[in-house]
Amino acid sequence: MVLKMQQEPYKIYLEENEMPKSWHNVRAAMKEKPEPFIHPGTRQPCVKAELLPVFCEDLVDQELNVTDEYISIPDEILSFYKMFRPSPLVRAYCLEKELDTPAKIYYKFEGNNTSGSHKLNSAAAQVYYAKKQGLTHLTTETGAGQWGSALSMACAYYGVDLTVYMVKISGEQKPYRKVLMQTYGANVILSPSDTTDVGKKILAEHPDTGGSLGCAISEAIETAVKSQNCRYVLGSVLNHVLLHQSVVGLETKIAMDKYGIAPDVIVGCAGGGSNLGGLISPFMADKINGKNNIRFVAIEPASCPSLTRGKYALDFGDTGQTTPLIKMYTLGSGFLPSPNHAGGLRYHGMSPIISKLYDDGYIEAKSYVQSDVFEAAQKFARSEGILPAPESAHAIKGAFDEALKCKETGEAKTILFGLTGTGYFDMSAYQSFNEGKMSDYVPTDEDLQKGFDTLPGC
Numbered sequence: 127m128v129l130k131m132q133q134e135p136y137k138i139y140l141e142e143n144e145m146p147k148s149w150h151n152v153r154a155a156m157k158e159k160p161e162p163f164i165h166p167g168t169r170q171p172c173v174k175a176e177l178l179p180v181f182c183e184d185l186v187d188q189e190l191n192v193t194d195e196y197i198s199i200p201d202e203i204l205s206f207y208k209m210f211r212p213s214p215l216v217r218a219y220c221l222e223k224e225l226d227t228p229a230k231i232y233y234k235f236e237g238n239n240t241s242g243s244h245k246l247n248s249a250a251a252q253v254y255y256a257k258k259q260g261l262t263h264l265t266t267e268t269g270a271g272q273w274g275s276a277l278s279m280a281c282a283y284y285g286v287d288l289t290v291y292m293v294k295i296s297g298e299q300k301p302y303r304k305v306l307m308q309t310y311g312a313n314v315i316l317s318p319s320d321t322t323d324v325g326k327k328i329l330a331e332h333p334d335t336g337g338s339l340g341c342a343i344s345e346a347i348e349t350a351v352k353s354q355n356c357r358y359v360l361g362s363v364l365n366h367v368l369l370h371q372s373v374v375g376l377e378t379k380i381a382m383d384k385y386g387i388a389p390d391v392i393v394g395c396a397g398g399g400s401n402l403g404g405l406i407s408p409f410m411a412d413k414i415n416g417k418n419n420i421r422f423v424a425i426e427p428a429s430c431p432s433l434t435r436g437k438y439a440l441d442f443g444d445t446g447q448t449t450p451l452i453k454m455y456t457l458g459s460g461f462l463p464s465p466n467h468a469g470g471l472r473y474h475g476m477s478p479i480i481s482k483l484y485d486d487g488y489i490e491a492k493s494y495v496q497s498d499v500f501e502a503a504q505k506f507a508r509s510e511g512i513l514p515a516p517e518s519a520h521a522i523k524g525a526f527d528e529a530l531k532c533k534e535t536g537e538a539k540t541i542l543f544g545l546t547g548t549g550y551f552d553m554s555a556y557q558s559f560n561e562g563k564m565s566d567y568v569p570t571d572e573d574l575q576k577g578f579d580t581l582p583g584c
C-alpha cells in the first residue's frame with residue numbers, strides 16, 4: 127500500500143518547479159537495444175555522416191544515443207513548453223460511473239493546444255534544433271494534419287519556413303487543417319504532387335490515388351535534400367521523437383508519484399508509436415529494472431495492423447524507398463490502408479523502440495475496427511466532455527475493455543491511458559459515424575501479402 131501524501135484533485139497539474147527538465151531515453155534502460163538503421167546499399171549500420179544530409183545534427187545525435195537515460199531539455203524549448211504544458215492528468219470519475227466499473231481510470235490529456243495533439247512536444251524541439259543549426263527551411267509530411275499543424279506553430283514561433291506535404295485524401299477530408307497550417311505560415315502541398323520526381327512517378331502509376339503517408343514522406347525528403355539550408359523532420363516513429371514525447375510520461379509519473387497512484391495497466395494508441403513510447407518511457411524503464419509489474423497495451427486500427435499482423439523485418443520508412451532500412455513491425459512500405467479508414471494511425475510501420483519492446487514481450491497489442499472505436503469516442507465525449515481525436519479513441523476503447531474486465535472480476539485496478547488529442551477537425555468521420563454510414567474493412571491475408579511483397583527481403 128502506498129501512503130496517500132495529499133488529497134488527490136480531480137485534475138492534477140504540476141507546479142512549474144515540479145516540471146521535468148530532461149527527456150527520458152528508454153533505450154538506455156533496455157537490455158537489448160533496437161537495431162540501428164541499415165544502409166540499403168551496403169547493408170551496414172548507418173553512421174552519423176549518412177544521416178546529416180537529411181536530419182539536423184542534434185537530432186541525429188539523439189537518434190543514435192542509446193546510452194544516456196536523461197537528456198536535458200534546452201531552456202528555449204522549456205520556455206515554449208510553458209505555453210501549453212503541463213498537461214492535466216485527469217481522473218475520469220464520470221466515465222467510471224458510466225461504465226459502472228470498480229476500476230480507477232486516469233488519462234493524460236495532450237489536446238490542450240491549438241494543434242490539438244501531443245505532436246507539439248516534438249515539433250517544439252525539432253524546430254529549435256533546426257534554428258540552432260542555422261537552417262531556414264523545413265519540410266515534412268502530414269497525414270491527418272496534426273503533425274503539420276504542430277510544426278506550423280513551432281515554425282512560426284522560431285521563425286523558420288515550412289513546406290508540408292499533406293496526404294491528398296486527408297486534405298480533402300479535413301480542409302480546415304490546411305487553413306490552420308496556412309494561418310501559421312506553412313506552404314501546404316497535397317501529395318502526391320508534381321513538385322517532386324517521386325510524386326510525378328506515383329501520379330503516373332496511380333493517377334487517382336488519395337496518397338499515403340509513405341508517399342508524402344518521400345516527397346518531403348526529396349525536397350529537403352534538393353533545397354539549400356533545409357532538412358526533413360518527422361513527427362513520429364523515430365527514436366528522437368519518442369525521446370521528446372517522454373515529457374508526457376515524465377509529467378504523468380511525477381504527478382502519480384506525488385499522489386501515490388500506481389498504474390496497473392497503461393494503454394495507448396499506436397500509429398508510429400510516439401505517444402505510446404513517450405507515455406510509457408519512465409514506467410517501462412522501471413518495469414525492465416523489476417520495479418513495477420505494469421502491463422502496457424498498444425492499440426491499433428484493424429485496418430492498419432502493423433503490430434498485430436505485421437512482420438518484424440527490415441523495411442523502408444517511405445513508399446519511395448529512400449530512407450535507411452529500419453527493423454520494425456511493418457506491413458510493407460507499399461501497404462495502403464483501405465480508403466474508408468477514417469481513424470488515423472495509418473502508417474505502415476512502427477517505431478523501432480516499440481517494435482523491439484513488443485517483440486521482447488514487454489508490450490501487448492490489440493486492434494479494433496473503427497465503428498467500435500467511434501462508439502467508444504462518442505461515449506467518452508458524452509461522459510467526460512472532451513471530443514477525442516479518432517486516434518485517441520483507440521486508446522479509449524482499449525481502456526474501456528480493461529475497465530469492463532475489472533467489472534467482471536470486481537478488481538479495482540488503476541488504468542492509465544493517453545488521450546492524445548481532440549477531434550474538432552474530424553467532423554466528416556464523426557458525421558459518417560453519426561449517420562450510420564461508417565463501414566469497417568479488415569484487410570484479408572491476401573491484401574496484407576501485397577504489402578509484404580514490397581519488403582526489401584533481407
Ligand SMILES: *Cc1c(COP(=O)(O)O)cnc(C)c1O
Pocket residue numbers: 242243244245272273361362363395396397398399400401402471515517518546547548
Ligand atoms: C499523430 C497522432 C497519433 C498517432 O501517432 P503516434 O506517433 O503513434 O503517437 C495519435 N493521436 C493523435 C491525436 C495524433 O495526432
